[in-house]
Amino acid sequence: MHLHNVSLRSVANTVRLNSLRHPLSSFSVIDKRSLSQTQTAKLSTQSLPEKTSFFDKYLGPKSVVANEKFKARWLMAVPPFLAHLCIGAPYGWSAVAGHLSKEYGFVCSAANDWTLAQVSLPMSVVFFLHGLSAAALGKWQMKVGPRVAMGLSGLCFGGGFALTGIGACTHSLPLIYLGFGVLSGTGLGLAYTPPIQALMTWFPDRKGVASGLTIMGFGSGSLLFVPSVNYLISKFAKMPTYLGQTLDYTLKDGKMFASLSDGSLAEVVYANAADLAKLSHKGLSEGYYIVGSGSTGATSALMVIGAVYSAAMLTAATLIRVPHPKYTEEMNKSMATVSTGTPVKVERNVHVDTVMRTPQFYGLAATLLCLGSGGMGLLSVCKPLMADTFGGLLPDIVTASFASSYILMLSVGNLGGRIGWGVLSDYVGRRKVFHMFTFGSLGLYLSFPFIVSQIAQTKSALPLAIFCGTTSLAVSFMGGVYAILPAYEADLFGPKYVGANHGRMLLASSAAAITGPSMILSLRNMGEKSAINGLLEKVDPAIFQQKFGVDISQADELIKAKTMTINKLMEIVPANVQDPTPFMYNTSFYSIAGLMSVAALAHYMVGPVNPEYYETEENIESKSITDEIPESEKLVDAADKKSS
Structure with missing residues (x-):
């Protein structure tokens, strides 16, 4: 029974x-x-037939299925590109970080201002949450469909910028990290894979082009963000109060205080020519400025940009579509044989619950970690790197606007790599292109210290142009990795679960977001401290006393209060002493080159997936x-x- x-x-x-x-x-x-x-x-x-709910009709996976007669697949690249254009903004974060590090001092950092490392690391947090949220929510995204995921992403991403603006206004570093780092990072992760997967369904015959077109928007996000935020900051900025080139002041815990006309004491900072050269504002003079009397304009700029990004991403979520099943059937029939008549390999798929048991997953993840660390590290400090390293060597060329333009140069490299290397991979294969990324990056990072030394020796624009070109090429390799990786995973693990599988792969991107910027900033800080100590050994104590008003034994207090910097020490050291600033990043370049050797080895070991998976x-x-x-x-x- x-x-x-x-x-x-x-x-x-x-x-x-x-x-x-x-x-x-x-x-x-x-x-x-x-x-x-x-x-x-x-x-x-x-x-x-089941009764269709409101969610399924307007928001669910079925709501994004295109009409049976709609076949304009190139038009469907617009919503994914628009969404990625917005979420690519964090690559230009260094344009904001410099202003946030001078929110009180304006012309230079005051004692209570955040350090460059503190305001640069939110970029690491946003990309860390990008990979973490994409991995954790990959299955949920497949369940609810791209419209819900992208709509929620728009609210999180734009809301994160607005919260960051509030954090800048209230001078709350936790709000900066919570807003731009956590909230915007979660929004980035939510909107990253659904547009890629949606567009790849329109281009089963050109997966590399489809992923490249989408992620091209991600790479070009800073091309929109940097000029926009610079324009808004210039409009909302308020100039600080100028007190003159000479001033009687008293020192307290390394800070400078001056007596005002009403008898009150106010903290002041001194800006020399090197400090003013790093600013985009014109008409400012060397001398003393009252701390907190001006505003960089970052608060209002971030809030406006947050609102614009939310609106744009909600629009993209409304317009996103996937092809009708009949379109997919027609494409599959047309792809049944290649032009030579050879049968196409039968599609094989590795389930999302199985993919992390394959050695190929970890080989690609290690490659992504190393290449991503290098590119993200460069992008996190590109503006201060250009201004600090070459501003003193070539002051007529490396101005504040040139440093901002350097961000755009790297962004162009990022953008070009995402589309160019993606197209190339469709013709020569993903594996060969990835070999070019790993071995090419190793040579590039090893060459950077030599190029810097040539600029320091010759003070010529030619090696500076070479440096800009080679660093842009290195960033293009990172962009190419992100563009090709979804198609590479589809080749290895099958296209069926590429969205969820790629979400798990982005865990390596999260690690890269922390590793690269943290490594460069930590090594830079170590180099800066070593350079200051070296200069102090060469300074005449009497001249130091005359310049800063205290004995040289109290230099640590001045360093902590940001009253004494390398460019201010260079004013009183002997004339034959070389400025150590251009060489502060050399250790970082060599360290990243070591990561590239690991990437080359890891990718070399990636082979076909065992059929048992x-x-x-x-x-x-x-x-x-x-x-x-x-x-x-x-x-x-x-x-x-x-x-x-």
Whole structure:
């Protein structure tokens, strides 16, 4: 009796699965008379069309399916590009970081201003949350569809910028990290993979182009963000109060205080020519300025940009579409054979729950970690790197506007790499292009210290142009990695779960977001401290006393209060002493070159996936049937089998 029940239930489950797949022909598989009246009624009920909910109609996965007659697939690249254009803004964060590090002092950092490292690391947090949220929410994104994921992303991403503006206004570093880092980072992760996967369904024959077109927007995000934020900051900025080139002041804990006309004491900072050269504002003079009397304009600029990004991303979520099933069938038929008539390899897929058990996953992840660390490290400090390293050597060329333009140069490299290397990979293969990334990056990072030394020796624009070109090429390699990686994963693990699998791969991107910027900033700070100590050994104590008003033994207090910097020490050291500023990043370049050697080795070991990891038809069928059986019947089946 028990065996008969089990058999009957198995037959019913099979029919239930067929009715879901082919509702009109479900009962052709089995004679209805072999089932009881109750089972027949249950199967007949499941054959009826389900009532569509408001969520499914306007927001769910079915709401983004295009009309059967719509086949303009190139037009469908616009919404993914628009979404990625917005979420690519964090690559230009260094344009904001410099202003936030001078929110009080304005012309130079005051004692209570944040350090460059403190305001640069939010970029690490945003990309860390990017990979973490993409990995954690990958299955949820597949369930709710791209429209919900991208819509929620727009609210999070734009809201994060607004909260960052509030943090700048209240001088709250936790709000900066919570807003731009956590909230915007989560929004970035939510909107990253759904547009890529949606566009790849329109281009099954050109996956590299599809992923490149989408991520091209991500790489060009800073091309929009940097000039926009610079314009808004210049409009909202308020100039600080100028007190003159000479001033009587008193020192307290390394800070300078001056007596104002009303008898009150105010903290002041002194800006020399080197400090003013780093500012985009014109008409400021060397001398003393009251701390807190001006405003960089970053607060209002961030709030405006947050509102614009939210609106743009919600628009992209409304316009996003995936092809109609008939379009997919037609494309599959056209791809049945290649131009030579050779049969195309049968599609094989590695399930998202299995992909992290394959060695290929970790080989690609290690490659992404190392290449991403180098590129993100450069982008996190590109503006201060250009201004600090070459501003003193070539002051007529490396101005504040040139340093901002350098961000755009790297962004162009990032953009060009995402589309150019993506197209190339479709012709020569992903593996060969990745080999070029790893070995090419190793040579580039090793060459940077030499190029810097040539600029310091010759003070010529030619080696500066070479430095800009080679660093842009290095960033293009990172952009190419992010553009090609989804298609590379589809080649290795199959296209079926590429969205969720790529979300897990982005965990390596999260690690890169922390590793690269943290490494460069930490090594830079170590280099800066070493340079200051070296200069102090060469300074005449009497001249130091005359310049700063305290004994040289109290230099640590001045350093902590940001009253004494390298460029201010260079005013009193002997004339034959070389400025150590251009060489502060050399250790960082050599360290990143070491990471590139690890990337080359890791990718060299990536080979074809073992067939044992592929999904089989039996597993798919078994999993699908089990998923369709109600939980109560699963328990009854289990009890019947146990008793039998």
